[in-house]
Amino acid sequence: MRERQGLREQKRRAAMRRVQDAALGLFDEHGFEAVTIEQIAAAAEVSPSSVYRYFATKEGIVLYDPNEIALEAPIASADEGVPFAEVLHRTVMGFLSEHGDEVVDRRRAKYLMEVPSVQDAVARRFFTETPTLAAFVAARTGRSPDDLEVRVACGAFAGGMLAAMRHWHAEDYAEPLGSLLDRTLATMQHGLEVALR
Amino acid sequence: MRERQGLREQKRRAAMRRVQDAALGLFDEHGFEAVTIEQIAAAAEVSPSSVYRYFATKEGIVLYDPNEIALEAPIASADEGVPFAEVLHRTVMGFLSEHGDEVVDRRRAKYLMEVPSVQDAVARRFFTETPTLAAFVAARTGRSPDDLEVRVACGAFAGGMLAAMRHWHAEDYAEPLGSLLDRTLATMQHGLEVALR
DNA sequence: TTCAGAAGTGATAGTGACTGTCAATTGAGA
DNA sequence: TCTCAATTGACAGTCACTATCACTTCTGAA
Structure with missing residues (x-):
């Protein structure tokens, strides 16, 4: 099941999950619009640049589904x-x-x-x-x-x-x-x- | 047909039309995203503040239909x-x-x-x-x-x-x-x- | 194991949409 | 004509998002 993927890809996925998790936590606490990308980045311990590299938009952070159903x-x-x-x-x-x-x-x-x-x-x-x-x-x-x-x-x-x-x-x-x-x-x-x- | 409306309302409508017209002209020339609200405001001879007062968003300028069909x-x-x-x-x-x-x-x-x-x-x-x-x-x-x-x-x-x-x-x-x-x-x-x- | 090239990272400096505020102006109605 | 309320433009600010670049980290071949 688990594809043999490079360390790079693993890290990337892990970071995306960390960012999404941090973001959802902050959203729950303060609401979606009240949270800035900068705050999310800080909470996930990555740079704002990286957040934008992972997710094109702030909405994308919510949209991202690590276990998306294939239809x-x-x-x-x-x-x-x-x-x-x-x-x-x-x-x-x-x-x-x-x-x-x-x-x-x-x-x-x-x-x-x-x-x-x-x-x-x-x-x-x-x-x-x-x-x-x-x-x-x-x-x-x-x-x-x-x-x-x-x-x-x-x-x-x-x-x-x-x-x-x-x-x-x-x-x-x-x-x-x-x-x-x-x-x-x-x-x-x-x-x-x-x-x- | 034409409701007796105050001068205020008339001016407002006229200004909105002028803004939309100016905007569409600029869009045709440079494309939607390349045109700024400031440029639109200047072309329509109103302040950027007023553009935002008339239309909530840049998209709203396009969306606005002075002769909307009532369904x-x-x-x-x-x-x-x-x-x-x-x-x-x-x-x-x-x-x-x-x-x-x-x-x-x-x-x-x-x-x-x-x-x-x-x-x-x-x-x-x-x-x-x-x-x-x-x-x-x-x-x-x-x-x-x-x-x-x-x-x-x-x-x-x-x-x-x-x-x-x-x-x-x-x-x-x-x-x-x-x-x-x-x-x-x-x-x-x-x-x-x-x-x- | 080594090493060169590729890809990812964070810092930095923007741009532009949009918000809030406030003093000055201008219609509305008495 | 005068007063009040609404509208205006100026100004300052926030924040999403982009572009760039030196630096670090992985990858794959030797």
Whole structure:
């Protein structure tokens, strides 16, 4: 599992984690906007320059996920016969059982979902993936990835997933992720007609 | 039509327009990020302080639309019998015929759709409206506006509309807006099932 | 093990968006 | 016309982020 990686890469990861950890601690204490990069750097015992080398922006510190779930590969390599919803469900649940059900790092989640500039970064991240999804949908349906229909479907999917995440957070992660995911996909697949009638 | 407004309000509007106009001119010449607020203020013959008083952010200068289309009122007051898609279509087309088919100010559109920080502001604007839409959908369907299904549907709607706008821009506004709107709504109403199968 | 080149680090000096404050000016309404 | 309230521009400051550069630390080949 653990790739044989150079000392350099190890140090880098360790430092990034230290910076993120220090940052989250300070955010918890004073709030996201009240904490400066300089303070974070001092708390993590690196220079401000290094913080910027690791993370492009202050928001990036929150966005960074050392154990990010990989969705692209499983979806891209999915069998034509298996419905999209099932692939997604399986991938997420598989990841879940592997990583001790902490898909969402609650510590980061607060800022991901509540700080405006971080919200924007999250949304951007979601929509940045839509062209990839569009290519996949296009291949499956025999359309062009540049079709309005394909693009709208993918944009709607991203918007729906984003809304589901926000809902989950707003409800304090009460509902199990699997159930939430199913209801979300079901709504998007045949619920928009009812809702937007 | 023209409300009897004080001299103060008139001046304010005139100044805002002057600032936006100056800004767009400078953006066209040097690009969005290369132009400073100070330069914009100088070109518009106001102080930098005033620019910030009119527009909260640099992105806001682009976002500002003196002739913004009103969607909330027509949708909120729509008859239960009339389908959502039709209300939206009618409102937009009505606005269109009234304002000499310039729904989209091409001059601003370039920056709205192409500058990352402005894109973020546009997306935020879209999703900020979803609770309003959710309240409307909830009222029509007899659900709670806090239901996952309602929220997901509204988020998906916002994402789909955003994607449609981007598509329209990417295709250089070739397709008539009415047709684009119809296809977009049709896709969201019964197209997601096909696309995401 | 050694050593040259590559890559990472921290210090430093910016730039520019944005905030807060305050005295001077200018409309609004009596 | 006069008073009060809102608007303005000037000024000083904060902070995210960029660019540069000498110095240190790893890497991979000999």
